[in-house]
Amino acid sequence: MKFLANSTKFILWTLYALICALVLISASVYLYLSPTLPEVETLRDIRLQTPMRILSADNELIAEFGEQHRSPLHYEQIPTQFIQALTAVEDSRFEEHFGVDPVGFSRAVLTVLATGETDGPGGSTLTQQVARNFFLTRDKTITRKFTEILLAFQMERELTKEQIFELYVNKHFLGYRSYGIQAAADVYYGRDINDLTLPELAMIAGLHQAPSAANPLANPDRALRRRNFVLGRMHEMNYLSDASYEAAIRQPLSAQYRGNGPGLEAAYLAEMVRAFMIERYGDAAYSDGYTVHTTLNSQLQEAATRGLRKTLSEYSRRHGYLGVENHFATAGRTPPEAYAYWREVVNGTPRFGGLTPAIVVRAEDRRLWILPRDGTLTTLALDEMEWARERIDVDTLGPAVTTPFSIAVPGDLIRVEQVNGNWQLAQIPDAQGAMVSLSPNDGAIQALVGGYDFLLSKYNRAIQANRQPGSNFKPFVYAAALDKDFTPATIVNDAPIVRADDALEDVWRPRNSGDRYLGPIPLRQALYQSRNLSSIRVLESIGVNYARRYAERFGFERDKLANDMTLVLGSTVASPLEVARGYAVFANGGYRIDPYFISSIEDNNGNVIFESSPAVVCRGCPETPTPYWSEDETASSSATGVDIAPIELNLEGEIDDQPVQTERRYAPQVLTPQTTYLIDSMLKDVVRRGTGRAANQALGRDDLGGKTGTTNNAVDAWFTGYNGDFVASTWVGYDNNMGLGQIEFGGRAALPGWIEYMKTALNGQPSNNLSQPVGIVRVRIDPQTGLLAQPGQAGAIFEIFKAENAPTEYSRESVTIDFSGGDGGDSGNGDENITPQMLF
Known part of the structure; x- marks a missing residue:
């Protein structure tokens, strides 16, 4: 009896000594390791490496840039069944323990010893895994394990269970560059995590332990066993009924590689955004989770891509097999x-x-x-x-x-x-092209395609290519003439010209397409039939210097404008974006807008840190900048050389990490309403009965204006057109300046792509024409002279004029003039117009 009492006493003292030793060891370890423990508080503001996402205006994904594909979720966004699946297989006592689970650890050890199976619940809790994933290495040392346990205790004191779970599911690598459960749902199923079925959720839950070994793409058999094990654990924990469990395990694996690619093909604009973000944020742009909202409309972008590829493919087929x-x-x-x-x-x-x-x-x-x-x-x-x-x-x-x-x-x-x-x-076309579409009311880029395919060529012709616009440039000179007292009825001679060229010690003999000449014709006809010789006479009358200054109103840089008579034939170089910007002035009633493509930027927490403030068109607003009409006035801000950056055309203000407040800005008025109305009516005739009439035949609308353009030897082919809601410019040509072919005018090589785009853009849209402004009169005239028609005169037509330029004299003689003009043609700089006076 005494021996038993002594033995009991010995055992108790031994246990007491062991407990004291453990306490002393634990205290010593804590005192030794605590100074080196990281601040758990930092997890509240942890920034996971998250790629930059670029979205369209209607929230379609355009691109992601970064090393890791990750879409962080908040706890309330995570499906309940996924929470059950993950805790069942990784940490079934997650809601009960305080960071370390002795029961779970012991059970895991016994399971491995008894069965040799390693697929079961692990010994480390979710909290311990978060501590290891964020703060520690995977070295298997006693020091690292003690540190992990101490951190787990500390995390449970300072963070909620929801916060810990959220950190866990957003951090984990789950295969194929996917980090976090939403990224895995994107890669394997192409859907939101909340749209996945129970077996699909179980498959993703099972990946956390073995993202490679149990991967459904690399090892489908192992993945199926792992998924069914997860479902079995859910069944054991009464998360699933017998029927639900049996139905789930019978489902085959449905995972496929969906990639994490964009849903919208807009790589050229994505590259513009990437360059902009890197310039301002450096390499942090790739990892800090910025979301960039662009102005691109997904349907319009698809239509522009389809339209450009169609016109290039048709051109390629016309010219044979490569x-x-x-x-x-x-x-x-x-x-x-x-x-x-x-x-x-x-x-x-x-x-x-x-x-x-x-x-x-x-x-x-x-x-x-x-x-x-x-x-x-x-x-x-x-x-x-x-x-x-x-x-x-x-x-x-x-x-x-x-x-x-x-x-x-x-x-x-x-x-x-x-x-x-x-x-x-x-066949892949060897010619190239570009298309860009803007809103004429604020400059938002609605669609942009810089070439046939970004993977074939990353050169963005929509903003980087400096090409001769040919006759596409004529409307800017004609608008200048309308402010020099020309009218649509002014008679201009369409006849050969010979001019001495001192610089070349030669003579200059410009020609019309096909060497056809019509004699004296009205300015309106000269434009819609694109008559070169008439246009040269217009420029001679108003002066090259005046025309160059006037062109700056549309955003063109004076240094890039030709300083001779070839200006009106489009020998100036410009990008499709610059040309579209110029035509927007005709579309919106006379206001110069600045193209932009980023509407806002959000940080990783969804805070708006930048919001664009485009100058908008506002007719009659008192805040609108003072208009300028003087011929000596020049545009206050020309389009910068668009080298990756029409960005600088309109991303106003500093970008920082604070919410940005923007003020409403108004576009400057650069043409009078009367001049704009006249040139708009003349450009509508290009579509109704001129070189762009294929657009009228295909679209059948009354609100379309535009102009074809073709340079010498058909090196460049253009069509730029608009209505009140859209302005789009299409260019086709070779990067090496090879000619497109003898009959490849703008109306044939470029216009079909524009038409294809506008079919989508204008679908269901009401007609949007400029309203007739005060100061415009409609007069019955003799088209052969531009003077008032005699009462009852045969062949008289109605024409519109500025009130101060309307004719006051009656026509007295009958002159026979060929007004048929055939098709007008549009090659070799083919574009001609007529002026208010008789010019010979």
Whole structure:
């Protein structure tokens, strides 16, 4: 009995000693490690590395820039079933413990020892894992483990369970550059986390322990077992009924690589945004979670991309087949080996411009058998390939296609596209182009395409290409003439001109398209038929210096404007954005706007740190800047050289990390309402009956104005047009300044893309014309002289004038003039107009 009492006493003292030793050791460890512990408070303001997101005006994703794909969520945004799934498999006592779970740790150890299974709940709590992920290394040392435990205790004291859970699910790497559960939902399912099914949520929950080993793409069998284990744990913890559990485990894996790519193709504008953000934020732009809201409209952007590619593809087909892209021989391979090799090649070849790569597998008399990327064997019929005559040069084609063997042989890599469900032969165009669309009311860029495909060429022709606009520039000179007392009825001679050129020690002999001359014609006809010689006489009358100063009103830089008579023929260089900005003045009633493409920027917490303040058009607002009409007046701010940065055209104010308050600004008025109304009516005639009449035939609207443009040898082809809501400019040409071909005028090479874009832009939109301002009169005139028509005079027409320039004399003689003018043409700087006086 005494022995038993002594033994009990010994055991108790031993336990007491052990407890004291543990307390002393723990206290010593705490005293030793506590000075080195990081401040848990910093987790409240932790900034996870989050990529920059660029969104359209209607919140479509344009691009992400950064190393890690992450979309942080707040606790209340996380589905309840996911919370249950993750805690069931990672930390079932998460709501009960205080950072460390002795029960869970012991259970995990016993499970491993008894079964050898490592898929079960781990020994570390979610809190410990957060401590390790944010503050510690993964070194397996006693010191690191003690530090982890101390940090877990400290975190549980200073943070809520919701905050800890939120940090955990947003930090974890889950495969394929995805960090956090929303990023994983994007990559594997292409949907929001709240739209996923129970099995899909369980799959993502299971990834936290083994993002590679249990990855549904790399190891689908292991991933399926892991997912079903998660569902089983949820069932054990009564989160799922028997029926729900059985239904869930029967579901197959549905994960596919969805990437984290954009839903909207706008890479050229995305690059403009990236350059802007890097300039202002440095490398932090890639990791601090900025969200950039742009002015781009997703439907308009898609229409612009489609329109430009369509017009380039049609041009390319007109000028013949460029040949196959490559050849992959299969000598020495068996047919199955050759087929497998070709499939590997074609599946590794990227798509460009929506065109699919394909390998020719067999050629027969009337068809080609092809293997498209990610597809199955199919055929191309000979009659669908008749356009593919060999291109000898831009104006010369080879013989007619009579056999598929003249196009491709087995092993050739070609391009195809689907049209009405059928594959057709295609090719990547060698010509390039650009399209940009602005709101004429504030300068917001609604759509921008800088080339056929950003992956083929990152050169942004919409803002960086300095090209000659040709006749596209004439309306700016004609507007200047209307402020020099010219009228739409002024008669201007369309006849040959010879001028001495002292600089070249030669003579200058400008020509009309086709060397056709109409004699004396009205200014209106000269513009809508794009008559060069009439236009030169207009410029001679008003003076080159005056015209150059006047052009600055539209935002053009004087140093870039030609300083001779070729100014009116468009020898000046400009980008499509600059030209569109100039035409916006005609569309909005005479106000100069500044293009911009960023509407606001948010930080990682959703705070707006920048908001644009564009100068808006406001007719009759008292705050509008004082207009200037004097011919000596020049624009106060010309468009800067748009080298990645029409940005600087209108991103007003400093950008910092504080909310920005913006004041309403108004666009300056640079043309009188009367001058704008007259030039607008003349540009509408270009669409109604001139070189741009294809737009009228296709769109059938009364509110469209615009102008074609073609330079010498068809090096550049343009169409810029507008109504009251949209102004868009399209350019087509070669980067190396090669000619497009003898008949490739602006109305043929560029206008179809503009039409395709406007079909979408104007769909369902009411007509939006300028209102007739005070000071405009409508007068019945003799079109042959520009004077008042005699009562009852045959052939008289109505014309509009500024009241002070309306004719007061009656026509006295009958002059026979050819007003038919044919199609007018538009090549070799083809654009002509008529002035208010008879000019010979």
